[in-house]
Structures are given as C-alpha cells and as structure tokens.
Amino acid sequence: MDNSIRRLIVLASLVIAISFIILDNHFIYEAMIKSNNYFLLREKIRSFKSQFGLKYQTENNSQDNFNDDVEEALFLRIKKMSANGYLDESTIVSLNGSNRLKHMRNFIEIYRNSSKPSNAIILGDLIHEFLEFQIDTLFVPFTTEESCYDLAQTLWCQISSLSWFIYPIIVKRFDDYPYQLSESQYKSIKHNLVTVEGSDSTMINIPLVNSDGQNQNYYLFSYKKEIFVYPLRDVLNG
Amino acid sequence: MYQWAFLIFLYLLGSLFINVLFSDLSNRDCQLLSPFFGIGFSGLAVGLLLIVRIPLSLPVFFLCLSIILYTAKMLMNKPSLYTFSWSQLFSGVLSNVLSISFVLYIAVSCFFVLMASAYASPDSTQYEGAGRYLEQGGLVHFNTPRMVFMLNGRLLIVGAMHAINRLFHGYSLYALNPTMCVWLIIFLAHTIFMLYRTKDKVTQIFLALIFSVTLGFYKHFFVIMFHIHSNSLAMIFFTLSIVSLYLYSISGEKNWVYIGSFEIGFACLTRVDMLLCSLIFFFLLNLIRTIDYKMIKYAWYIFIVSLFPWRIFALYYTPWDTWYVNSAQLSLLIGTNIILCLLSILLHKYNRMSFTLFRRFPLILGPVIILFLIFFMPEKIKLSWDLFIKYILLGHSTWLLLIISLIISTISFYYIDYRDKNYYILFIPTMLYLFMLFLLVAFGGYENVDHSASRMVFHIVPLFIYSLFIGFSTVITNKPKPQRGIFAS
Numbered sequence: 001m002d003n004s005i006r007r008l009i010v011l012a013s014l015v016i017a018i019s020f021i022i023l024d025n026h027f028i029y030e031a032m033i034k035s036n037n038y039f040l041l042r043e044k045i046r047s048f049k050s051q052f053g054l055k056y057q058t059e060n061n062s063q064d065n066f067n068d069d070v071e072e073a074l075f076l077r078i079k080k081m082s083a084n085g086y087l088d089e090s091t092i093v094s095l096n097g098s099n100r101l102k103h104m105r106n107f108i109e110i111y112r113n114s115s116k117p118s119n120a121i122i123l124g125d126l127i128h129e130f131l132e133f134q135i136d137t138l139f140v141p142f143t144t145e146e147s148c149y150d151l152a153q154t155l156w157c158q159i160s161s162l163s164w165f166i167y168p169i170i171v172k173r174f175d176d177y178p179y180q181l182s183e184s185q186y187k188s189i190k191h192n193l194v195t196v197e198g199s200d201s202t203m204i205n206i207p208l209v210n211s212d213g214q215n216q217n218y219y220l221f222s223y224k225k226e227i228f229v230y231p232l233r234d235v236l237n238g
Numbered sequence: 239m240y241q242w243a244f245l246i247f248l249y250l251l252g253s254l255f256i257n258v259l260f261s262d263l264s265n266r267d268c269q270l271l272s273p274f275f276g277i278g279f280s281g282l283a284v285g286l287l288l289i290v291r292i293p294l295s296l297p298v299f300f301l302c303l304s305i306i307l308y309t310a311k312m313l314m315n316k317p318s319l320y321t322f323s324w325s326q327l328f329s330g331v332l333s334n335v336l337s338i339s340f341v342l343y344i345a346v347s348c349f350f351v352l353m354a355s356a357y358a359s360p361d362s363t364q365y366e367g368a369g370r371y372l373e374q375g376g377l378v379h380f381n382t383p384r385m386v387f388m389l390n391g392r393l394l395i396v397g398a399m400h401a402i403n404r405l406f407h408g409y410s411l412y413a414l415n416p417t418m419c420v421w422l423i424i425f426l427a428h429t430i431f432m433l434y435r436t437k438d439k440v441t442q443i444f445l446a447l448i449f450s451v452t453l454g455f456y457k458h459f460f461v462i463m464f465h466i467h468s469n470s471l472a473m474i475f476f477t478l479s480i481v482s483l484y485l486y487s488i489s490g491e492k493n494w495v496y497i498g499s500f501e502i503g504f505a506c507l508t509r510v511d512m513l514l515c516s517l518i519f520f521f522l523l524n525l526i527r528t529i530d531y532k533m534i535k536y537a538w539y540i541f542i543v544s545l546f547p548w549r550i551f552a553l554y555y556t557p558w559d560t561w562y563v564n565s566a567q568l569s570l571l572i573g574t575n576i577i578l579c580l581l582s583i584l585l586h587k588y589n590r591m592s593f594t595l596f597r598r599f600p601l602i603l604g605p606v607i608i609l610f611l612i613f614f615m616p617e618k619i620k621l622s623w624d625l626f627i628k629y630i631l632l633g634h635s636t637w638l639l640l641i642i643s644l645i646i647s648t649i650s651f652y653y654i655d656y657r658d659k660n661y662y663i664l665f666i667p668t669m670l671y672l673f674m675l676f677l678l679v680a681f682g683g684y685e686n687v688d689h690s691a692s693r694m695v696f697h698i699v700p701l702f703i704y705s706l707f708i709g710f711s712t713v714i715t716n717k718p719k720p721q722r723g724i725f726a727s
Contacts, residue, residue, distance in 0.1 A: 006653060007653070007713060009649070010649065010650040010653040010654070010713050011650075011710075011713050011714070013646050013647060013649040013650045014647060014650050014706060014709055014710045014713060015710075016643075016646050017643040017644075017646040017647035017650075017706055018452065018643075018703075018706050018707070018710065020639045020640075020642055020643040020646070021452055021456060021639070021640070021643055021703055021706070022452050023639070024456060024457050024458075024635075024636055024639045024640075025455045025456065025457060026455050026456070026457045026460035026461065027455060029457050045635075049632070049633065100409075103408075103409035103410070104409065106354050106409065106410065106412075107409050107410040109354075110354075110356045110358050110410060110412060110466075111358050111362075111363065111366075114357075114358035114359065114362070115358065115359055115360040115362075115363065116360060117360050117363045117364075118358070118363060120363070121363045121366060121367060124367070124370075128370070128374075157360070158360065158363065158364065159383075160364075160367075160383035160384040160387075161363050161364055161366075161367040162367075163382070163383045164364075164367035164368060164370060164371040164376070164382075164383075164388070165366075165367050165370050165371075167370070167371045167374045167375070167376045167382075168374065168375065168376075171383070
C-alpha cells in the first residue's frame, strides 16, 4: 500500500478515535439529558444490550440518589441542587462569627443529601464546632451489626465516620436508654439550641452550653424527624 | 481564603523541593510540576509523623518538612549528582514564584475556591473524616473504629491533604482536585506544545488547545474533577509518571526518570491499587535502552524510600481477614514490586537485559495467564468477563466509547510506533492497565456486586487521550523523530 494512503488511513482512524472522546463531552451530555428523545434512545440501547447479553446486572449496592423514574430523578437532582436547607445563621454568627458560618454553610451544602452517611458527618461537624470540649463520651443507639440504622425517619450509616469526625470524643454504641423522646421531653429540651437541617430534611439540634462547662457524657435522641445531642440527666429531669 | 492559602502553600513547598531535587530542570518544568510535588511531600511528612507516633500540628508538620528537605539536599549533594548552595536554592524558588505560571496557578486555585463546587459521595465523608481525625491529633491505634480501612483505604495522601487544610484553618477541602486536574491539563498541553516545536506556532497552539478542551470537558474527567475522592490525585500522579518516562525517552534528560519515580511513589501513597501501576511504570522503564544500572537503581531507591515505610507500617496493622485490603493482598502487591525491582536491577547490573524479550513479555504472559485461568479457574474468568467486560466496559456508555476509541486507535499504533519508537510508552499502559483490572476483578470481585474497577478505569483516561494527540501530532508531522531508537524494539 502506498505510504500516503496508509498515512491517510492512520490519520482517519485517529480522527475518529479522538472524535469519540470529544463527543463524550460533559456539556453535550448535560444538554442531551434534558430531552425526552435521550431517554427513549437510552432505553433502546439498554434493551439492545440486554438482548445481546451485554448488560450484566449487579445489585445496586449504592442506593444513593437512585430513582427508577428517570424524569423524577432529574427533577430531584435539580431540586436538590437548588435546595437551601435551614441553618440557624444568627446563632452560629453570634457564636463563631460570619466567616465560620460561610464555611459551614458551604460544607453542609456539599454534603447535604449527597449520600446515606452524610447525616452522620453533618452531626459530627456540628458537635466538633459547638461541643468539642464539653463531651467526654457520646452514646449512640446503634448497636447491631448493620451498616445503616433507622433513626428519626432517616438512615444513619458509617458511624465510624462520626467517630473520626469528633475524635478524641469517644463514640459508644449503647441502646439501653430512652433514645426516643416523648412530647413533653421534646418540649422541655427544645430551647437554647443550634439547629441545622441535614440530609433527608432531618433537623439536627445541638445544645448551647458555656464553654467553661463541665466535660460530661452526651446521648443521641430522636423525636419525629429531629435529633438531639443532650445529656441523659437533663432529658430525664426535663 | 484559608483553603486558597493552603493551595498556594502546596505550590511553594513543591517549588522548594523540586529545586533541591532537580536543580538543573528548566524553570518552566519546575513551575508546572511544583504543586504535585507539594502534595506528595506534604503527604510524606504526615506519613512520617504517623509512623513515629507524633500527633499532627502545624509546627511539627513544618519541622518534619524541614527535616525531609534538609535530608534530601544532603543526599542530592553526596552522590555528586548536583551541587548547589542554599542561596541558589532560594533564588530558584524565587524565580518560580515571580513567574507567569505562579500567577496562573493563583488564578486557577482562586477560581475553584470561590466557585465552591464539589461532588460528594459516601467515600467523600470518609476522606473528610480521616482528615479531621488526623488534624484533631489522632494516631494509628487498633482501638480506633475501622482503623485498617482508614490506613489502606483513606490514607495517606488524600486524608493528609484534608488534615493539613484543616491545620490551615480551612473548613472543607473541595478546591484541591479541580485545581490539580486543571493544572495537569496545563502541564500536558505544555508538553504537547513543546514536543512539536518544529511545526508552526499556530499548529502547536491549536493542538495544545484542542487537547485541553477534549480532556477538560471529557464527561468523566469533568465530573470526577469535582469529586472529593482519591481517584483524581491517583490518576494525576500515574499520568505524570508515564509522561515523565516519555519525556525522558524524547529528551534524554535523566531528571525525568527520577521525577517519574517520585510521581509513581506518590500515586502508590494515594491509593493502594496503584501498586499495580508501579509495575507498569518500572516495566516500561526497563524497556528504555539508554537506562543504565545506576539510573534504574536510583529510580528504585526513590520509589522505595518514598513508598515502603508507609506501606510496611500499614501492613503491620493489616490483619489477614479484613474485608477491604487484607495483609495477603497487600503483601502480594509489595512482593511483586520487590521481585520486579530485584529482577530489573540484577539484569541491568550484569548486562543480561534482553530488551526484545522484555518488550514482548506482556504479549507472552497475558495469554498464558488467561489460558491458565480458563483451564484451572474458569469461574474467575467468567466472573471478570461478566463483571468487568460486560458490565463495566461495555455496560457503561462512557467506557464503551473509550473502548471503541481504543480499538480504532490500535489500527494506527504500528504506523506511529515505526516513526516514534517511544510511542509504546504512552499507548501500551492503557492495555496493560485494563488487563490488570480484568485480573483484579477476577480475584477481588463478587458475583452481582459492583466493583470499584468501574471508577478505576478513569485512572488511564488522560494518558490515553494524551497518547491519541501525540500519535496524531506524529502522523501530521510525518517525519521520523530525532531521538528514535532510544526505546527497545
């Protein structure tokens, strides 16, 4: 074969190879997923793949952001991106200053609703910011061998991340205490708190305490979609 | 602002180290490599403190860096590789600071800090957690929850970066990955521009620009760039190590071999599975004809000194029966690297290196392994075929397009390889890496369970795209390279 023809073939193959990469472009993709035709095409390709055995089904072991309805998934994604959760801004500014508030808001916006373990680390972050030197041991009612626990109508996963976040505070798994609050208990402690909205619309409450207060043990409580970190004695006395 | 200060610190620190280690490297290369060295050496310092059981704090961290810097300077002076004074060192750093690159770096890092955009996954919470744990004085203890997982899965480099950012009063580290990914694009575009200086300026700029846009906006690259994870940094270090080898094969400047050695060491500190990539790096290094015994010895020294203390420390804490990486797997990875090290050093020492045989090694060994598995462990082959080939490579649209592109570009390989013998260095790692992932899934995968190999394919993306552009440039230049023949054929 003539060298120039060979060169042309090689050049053409490289141009095609590069074109595939250029077309797999983030912005083209973002523009495409907004159209219904994209979903129709995707479904056709998926059925084609299944027909020819090219689609191997795995168990979905990361259920985060998973939704069967593609249009609903897209809607949720956009909603999530624009959602601004509640943040007790005035209290945080008075305690830690506006600069810290800005950083904290940024952190929570990145992690809120990002995945199942996100509530655990938002809680850890709040404890570290406001109760760092007040807690000796934090008791949490997650004692079984499961990776996720249901509390306050949401999931709490990877509790080890909470331990890492609030080190050197010890996180102790212990459920022999009334961790689900009664209405009267809830009303008695629902004051003088910093409140932040975590994932799944969970309200996370941390008590405001004097920084020279005594170092003591705290417990995790829940009431409907709210959670509290509070000393056991104060809850029982309340 | 604190995070921005941290990112600038990484550049300055890297500049200091790179001037100590490679004083005769060109200013522009020093400037473009500085942030990557800053990350690597910061991670090393944190690792060293954890090994000697000193809780992390800013003064201790700076002290540890100073000791490493001083030791590096002494070691560099001793074998008479380079001789320079402290004043030369500071003038070198100053010239790196008073440069367009530094201004550009400040602008890029500032943009991503202000943009405050990041994508968090379940893994991100653990990287953030590992960073907080170290910053709050945590050390390696058996009684810390999931310490083994933290050691092998979340440390060293990424966890260390989160920790140091907190020491700098940063809150959450989100701008590091996008800044470094953009800086990688700038570095690679710069090398494309420099490699084809024989062409007219317009073609040079056009190629560099098209490459930057293609890689920068490539769907997976763009998304993972903002992902708080270890994938981006591992990909960056691995790409840099292989590109460094290619630059050595083109320029013959031995600094690039040592730079590559450092980069692959940092990659292995970032992710444990990068110990597979170090095999690819040293395999390719052995294929370069101009590499002598002394150079290969120093390359291995650098890799071993930067990596092994941490990995052996981690191995001590890793039990046999753990779900993430167990000590058998870790020992196997370290052991394979040691075997390759001994083999390559001895072959070079006694001049028994058969370049032709070494080059054909993957072509012989690959089918032998596959045949062995087909006959003796068919279930492993089936698992990897189903999980890696069908589900990951053909099932994910991005990887499917990448594989189609790879197959099409293979047509051009022999033509380009004839004109540029060094092209092998850039093109073959993609094949080798995918083959290694196939084996990894065969032995580490589980039926009907997703495998991290789906994310790991990403590590090879920039290198593959870079190889396509280098190949394209070679074809349009249409003349043999001046350095052809430096590579084994």
